[in-house]
Amino acid sequence: MSNFASDRPCRIGVAGAGLLGRLCAWHLSRLGHAVSVFDPAPGPAPRHDGQGAAGFTAAGMLSPLAELDAAEPDVAGRGWHSIPRWAAIAAELVAGTAGEPPMARRGSLMVAHGPDLGAARRVLARLDQPMPGQPAWAHPRSLSPAELATLEPDLHGSGGPLHAWLLPGEGHLDTVTMLQGLHDTAPSVRWHWGQHVAATQPGALQLADGSHHRFDLVVDVRGTGARPDAPVRGVRGEVVWLHAPGLQLQRPVRLLHPRHRVYIVPRSGQRVLVGASELETEDRSPMSLRTAVELMAAAHSVIPALAEARILRLDTNLRPALPDNRPQVVVNDGLVRLNGLYRHGWLLAPSVVDEALGRLGCPPLPSAGHEPHPPAAVSASRPRPERLVS
Numbered sequence: 001m002s003n004f005a006s007d008r009p010c011r012i013g014v015a016g017a018g019l020l021g022r023l024c025a026w027h028l029s030r031l032g033h034a035v036s037v038f039d040p041a042p043g044p045a046p047r048h049d050g051q052g053a054a055g056f057t058a059a060g061m062l063s064p065l066a067e068l069d070a071a072e073p074d075v076a077g078r079g080w081h082s083i084p085r086w087a088a089i090a091a092e093l094v095a096g097t098a099g100e101p102p103m104a105r106r107g108s109l110m111v112a113h114g115p116d117l118g119a120a121r122r123v124l125a126r127l128d129q130p131m132p133g134q135p136a137w138a139h140p141r142s143l144s145p146a147e148l149a150t151l152e153p154d155l156h157g158s159g160g161p162l163h164a165w166l167l168p169g170e171g172h173l174d175t176v177t178m179l180q181g182l183h184d185t186a187p188s189v190r191w192h193w194g195q196h197v198a199a200t201q202p203g204a205l206q207l208a209d210g211s212h213h214r215f216d217l218v219v220d221v222r223g224t225g226a227r228p229d230a231p232v233r234g235v236r237g238e239v240v241w242l243h244a245p246g247l248q249l250q251r252p253v254r255l256l257h258p259r260h261r262v263y264i265v266p267r268s269g270q271r272v273l274v275g276a277s278e279l280e281t282e283d284r285s286p287m288s289l290r291t292a293v294e295l296m297a298a299a300h301s302v303i304p305a306l307a308e309a310r311i312l313r314l315d316t317n318l319r320p321a322l323p324d325n326r327p328q329v330v331v332n333d334g335l336v337r338l339n340g341l342y343r344h345g346w347l348l349a350p351s352v353v354d355e356a357l358g359r360l361g362c363p364p365l366p367s368a369g370h371e372p373h374p375p376a377a378v379s380a381s382r383p384r385p386e387r388l389v390s
Contacts, residue, residue, distance in 0.1 A: 234318030
């Protein structure tokens with residue numbers, strides 16, 4: 001790029017301090033560039049009013065294979081690229097501290113009730129098709145009821161044994177801890193909170209107050225705030241936060257159902273996140289009774305112990321999506337636009353950032369450098385799914 005050189009310090013302006021904005025700022029500042037980030041939020045802390053960064057609300061599942069149920073194969077390919085990047089980043093965020101990395105990689109699970117086995121098998125048939133770049137271990141592995149009980153003792157159907165499949169190598173992130181860590185471990189970044197970016201152009205940002213700020217490179221990662229520069233829309237997502245003392249869940253769980261899918265993701269502090277609603281609306285109002293009941297009833301049907309869980313919070317937010325529901329990576333002289341991560345934000349973000357950096361001649365994000373062996377076998381002795389409606 002004529003006004004950006006990766007081999008010398010440059011002034012970089014980032015429009016947006018969500019997932020992509022913090023990841024770009026964190027990495028580019030570590031490469032020695034002078035990075036300034038502008039965002040309308042009042043500060044870096046998470047918000048739970050539907051107005052903050054969508055990355056805070058997300059479940060943070062790193063499930064490339066599972067996403068093939070409702071996504072194209074390149075989503076899985078980007079996910080397999082992203083997982084070792086997140087592993088390295090998570091380790092660096094807690095380096096030198098007593099904290100544990102905000103990422104676990106124990107695989108993920110798909111489960112189905114007996115009457116839904118036919119629908120589940122149709123999903124699994126799609127997941128088991130070979131794809132370019134697919135790791136040898138990335139295939140569903142059927143589990144017997146005894147094997148499932150060994151892996152996840154609390155996971156069993158309220159109406160009978162569950163059908164279950166292990167997806168090795170997948171994992172999940174603590175999204176709040178990761179976003180806070182990306183901010184806190186980038187001290188050289190200049191964070192401009194309460195600053196709304198009205199427009200971006202090569203080498204310049206225009207704020208809502210009419211002021212212009214010039215840089216060698218501008219990175220536009222505003223999500224739904226990028227309109228009218230991008231044909232982006234908001235897709236409503238909703239999640240339920242539960243406090244479940246005593247629950248031993250170690251892996252993300254997806255319930256395969258003929259009408260919808262629900263995921264259950266463990267968090268630190270004896271918390272569990274339940275979600276999957278996907279609504280084609282930009283309504284940011286609180287969650288509806290119908291959605292809350294459907295999500296929690298589905299979760300309870302596979303983890304009966306959740307009956308005594310306490311509801312901590314009902315979160316809603318908008319995920320940025322383009323007309324084709326695929327990510328956008330546009331790199332021009334002095335301006336990079338990244339958008340449209342849709343429902344796959346955490347799974348896609350490192351791949352999207354690395355693609356843009358590669359076109360700029362920048363080093364990629366750090367990587368764990370190797371793929372772990374798949375878990376040992378457990379021994380005991382594309383139509384989209386219908387969306388929840390509100």
